[in-house]
Amino acid sequence: xxxxxxxxxxxxxxxxxxxxxxxxxxxxxxxxxxxxxxxxxxxxxxxxxxxxxxxxxxxxxxxxxxxxxxxxxxxxxxxxxxxxxxxxxxxxxxxxxxxxxxxxxxxxxxxxxxxxxxxxxxxxxxxxxxxxxxxxxxxxxxxxxxxxxxxxxxxxxxxxxxxxxxxxxxxxxxxxxxxxxxxxxxxxxxxxxxxxx
Amino acid sequence: xxxxxxxxxxxxxxxxxxxxxxxxxxxxxxxxxxxxxxxxxxxxxxxxxxxxxxxxxxxxxxxxxxxxxxxxxxxxxxxxxxxxxxxxxxxxxxxxxxxxxxxxxxxxxxxxxxxxxxxxxxxxxxxxxxxxxxxxxxxxxxxxxxxxxxxxxxxxxxx
Numbered sequence: 001x002x003x004x005x006x007x008x009x010x011x012x013x014x015x016x017x018x019x020x021x022x023x024x025x026x027x028x029x030x031x032x033x034x035x036x037x038x039x040x041x042x043x044x045x046x047x048x049x050x051x052x053x054x055x056x057x058x059x060x061x062x063x064x065x066x067x068x069x070x071x072x073x074x075x076x077x078x079x080x081x082x083x084x085x086x087x088x089x090x091x092x093x094x095x096x097x098x099x100x101x102x103x104x105x106x107x108x109x110x111x112x113x114x115x116x117x118x119x120x121x122x123x124x125x126x127x128x129x130x131x132x133x134x135x136x137x138x139x140x141x142x143x144x145x146x147x148x149x150x151x152x153x154x155x156x157x158x159x160x161x162x163x164x165x166x167x168x169x170x171x172x173x174x175x176x177x178x179x180x181x182x183x184x185x186x187x188x189x190x191x192x193x194x195x196x197x
Numbered sequence: 198x199x200x201x202x203x204x205x206x207x208x209x210x211x212x213x214x215x216x217x218x219x220x221x222x223x224x225x226x227x228x229x230x231x232x233x234x235x236x237x238x239x240x241x242x243x244x245x246x247x248x249x250x251x252x253x254x255x256x257x258x259x260x261x262x263x264x265x266x267x268x269x270x271x272x273x274x275x276x277x278x279x280x281x282x283x284x285x286x287x288x289x290x291x292x293x294x295x296x297x298x299x300x301x302x303x304x305x306x307x308x309x310x311x312x313x314x315x316x317x318x319x320x321x322x323x324x325x326x327x328x329x330x331x332x333x334x335x336x337x338x339x340x341x342x343x344x345x346x347x348x349x350x351x352x353x354x355x356x
Contacts, residue, residue, distance in 0.1 A: 100350045101331045107352065135338045135347055136330070143353040190352040 039176050046090075046116065047169040048078030053089035055109060058096025060123040063155035072158040077165055086112040091168075092145075097125035098138040107185050110145045115181040118168060119145055122161065124152040145185045200224055201245055202281050210236055215286070225282040230268075230294045233285050237300040240272060240281070248272040248281065251297070254307035256287075256315040260341035264288035266317060270297070287317060296321040314339040 054064060068074050068082065083089040086109045098106055110119070121141055124130040127150045129139035141147060148171060151164040203217045206226055213232040218225040228236055240248040253271040264286040273280050287294055296319040297304045308319040309328040316337035319325055327334065331351060336343050348355045 100353075101329075103350065103352050135343070135349070138350070138353065187352045 040173070043173040043175055046175075047172040050079035050091040050118075050165075051081055051083045051089045052079055052091045052093050052120075053084070053086050053109070053113065054082050054093045054095055055106060056093075056095040057098060057102065058123075058125060060095045060125070060155045063158065063161075064093065064095045064122065067158045067161050072162065074162075074165070077162065077169070079165065086110075087114060089113055090117045092117065092119045093122055094119065094126040094141050095122040097130070097132055098141055098144075099136050100138060101136075103138050103144055106141065107144050107187055111184045111188060116175070116179075117182075118148045118172065120164065120168065121147045121150045123156055124154045127152050130154060144187050146182065200279070202226075202240075202279065205243065205246065206236070206240075209239060223282075224280070225284060227284045227286065230285045230287060233270075233283070234295050234297055234300065236283065237270070237272075237297045240283075241300055245277075246274060246279075247276045248274045248279075250275055251301035251303050251307075252280075254297075254304055254311060256311045256317055256339075258315060258339065258341045266292065266315060268294055268311065268317060292316060293318040293320050295319070296325075298322060313337070316340065 054061070056064060066072060074080060079091065086092075090113065092110060092113060094106065110117075119141070121127045125132060125137070126141050129137045131154075133139070138144065149164045149168045151160050153160055156164075200219065200222070203219060203224055203226060206228075207214055207217065210228070210232060213229045213236065214226055215229060216227040218227075237251075240246050250273040251270065252273050253269075255269050257267045257269060259265055259267065266287040266289065268285045268287055270283040270285070271280065272283065285294055294317060296308055298308070298321070305322070305324070306328055308322050309325060311317050312319060312322075312325055313327040313329050314337055326332070330338070333351075334349055336347065338347070
């Protein structure tokens with residue numbers, strides 16, 4: 001995980017910007033008060049409380065179920081609760097092949113999620129289209145929506161996905177206020193998004 | 198050696214059977230498209246055949262051959278545990294064949310799929326529109342002359 005982290009990585013007064021205060025306020029206040037930066041404590045809180053939205057379209061879904069189940073137990077990393085409404089979720093798990101027919105739905109789901117939000121590309125089909133290089137398949141969901149973590153594999157091992165999730169946690173911990181909001185997906189302006197599905 | 202199915206078909210529809218083929222119990226009859234509904238009804242209702250299960254309808258594009266397309270019906274008799282394959286050649290100039298929904302209602306989505314991907318018109322189908330692809334898609338992608346790189350995304354780049 002993060003360098004020198006103990007799982008409670010926010011309070012490392014020697015490294016943080018408030019380190020210089022150690023000889024001053026912290027000594028006076030003692031261990032009953034913690035000093036940190038707002039960005040850091042919010043990032044720390046966010047990274048251990050992902051609410052995922054599983055956008056499951058293909059066989060990778062089975063692998064996702066094993067990941068969420070007791071053996072690999074995503075709950076250990078603070079992302080235990082899949083929400084089946086995009087309004088309640090902040091981590092979009094795109095699990096499986098996305099066809100061109102589904103692309104508007106994916107973009108709509110992404111736009112409906114509240115910010116801050118992250119996107120996890122689960123499996124090689126979501127990442128690049130995989131071996132479906134044909135008329136029906138989107139060649140990677142990053143042609144439609146911004147993606148934070150790519151985990152290839154057909155399907156990826158649960159260990160790979162957990163590794164990807166930890167990398168996403170590191171990324172989230174480093175984010176700043178100014179990184180948000182990201183706004184709607186760039187393809188939203190496309191007229192075809194409004195067609196009847 | 199012909200089985201009872203091919204024998205009865207030849208007796209009843211001698212004018213309409215173009216060709217038959219039988220190999221180790223795997224039977225095929227190629228028939229003229231004008232008679233497909235009558236032949237299907239006969240296969241379903243004859244007491245020695247009773248092909249009551251329409252398992253599959255698909256199509257083949259023999260690009261460069263005339264007639265170019267073939268619609269293939271796979272039938273199964275639950276009563277006699279027998280299968281038969283019926284092929285119907287369809288020329289490109291008149292790319293139509295009669296719908297067999299009146300015989301097996303389950304043919305509905307199979308015919309829509311064959312229409313969607315091969316562009317074969319099933320005459321008499323009550324709702325012949327695309328089933329897998331989206332409206333606005335141009336062409337029929339399983340035809341051999343559909344370009345390999347022919348991409349028509351609804352949104353996003355053409356890659």
